[in-house]
Amino acid sequence: MSTTRHLLNRQRRLAAQRPPVQRAADPVRRRRPNATAARPARTLLSWPLLLTALTVLLAAFSVLAYVQGGQQDTAGSNTALADTARTSEVKGVVDETVQGIFSYDHTDPARTDAAAARRLTGAAVAQYRTFMGPVREQGPRQKLVLTTTVTDSGVEVLDGDRARVLVFADQSSTRTGKVGGTTVAAAMFAVDAVRQGGTWRIAALDTFQRAPGTPTDQGKE
């Protein structure tokens, strides 16, 4: 009987323990099948979906940022005036060069040649020769002294080693030959400058394709 008692006791003991165990286990067991079924489903749906939505949002933002940044960049690549040091540097060189190469003294034509050789490059060399041809020809005979003064100049574009400068200049020519007298003429043109080996040089002269014979307004003020 000891065995039966033993079994009975065991059964009783187990029965006494069961309810709390069952109660504790029950909700877990009931929830678990649901949870295991729902979790992979939610993971399957939500992770890729979330990531896709994130991707789309980020891509949209990127496009906006790229366009915005790019637009502002185009204005930013021209540093005329914004880069004060470079702006005044190129302006100074162009002013000095224009005054040097477009001034002429019949007693010292070599000085003009030297200025031109030092500061002109590319297409500007041939353009300059065309402009100064008549001066070279008639200068000695007319005893011509031509003085060019830059009255205003402004840097239109400054982009790295390239620049475009608008120049207003006065040209006073004095003749002491047979036809004497002094005349002052107004000039306006744009200059393309390039920086080669740390030196700014004039690469092109833009005369705004002026039809020959069109008089420049002399300024009535």
Place this chain on the structure above:
Amino acid sequence: MARLTSRARRRPSRTAATGLAAALACAFAVWTGGSWYAVARDERAAFARTRDEVLQAGEQGVQNMNTLDHGDLAHGLDLWEESATGDLLKELKDSRKQFERQVESAGTTTTAKVLSGAVTELDERAGRARVMVAIRITVVAADRKSNTKDSRMLGELSRTPAGWKLSRLGQAPVGDAPAPTANPSAGTPTPSGS
């Protein structure tokens, strides 16, 4: 169980693909967003934008004030006043009546083309700027004779609530002394100067 494992095997690959796409998008967004931020924050770039704004307003203003059709005076002169502020605007308003009579009797039509322009000074805080503009003006007289001349304009702009406007405008003076009737003769080399 077999199903579960196969699903489990497929799951990470799809997640990985979208994850990779998201990571790429994230990296791209950081890059473009960063450059946008850098550009927007860059004071020099902001200054450059203002400079372009000023030049645009200056060139447009100069062009407007060199454009006038004797047959459409009111509209033309309204445009003049729209481009001006301060002293220049006052001047235009004061002389408008007299000017209208002059142009009406002369019967001229003036058109202009900006050749080139540059901002020479810009004070963002004070809202003041100076521009120089090279312009080609064509005047057609009553007898249909047309005359084209190039002009060197110097302008001063002020910032107004309605944008940058010209507060002063004139031609660049020639010579230190009042220029004599300059005689364009052979020997004057420069482009527009002959």
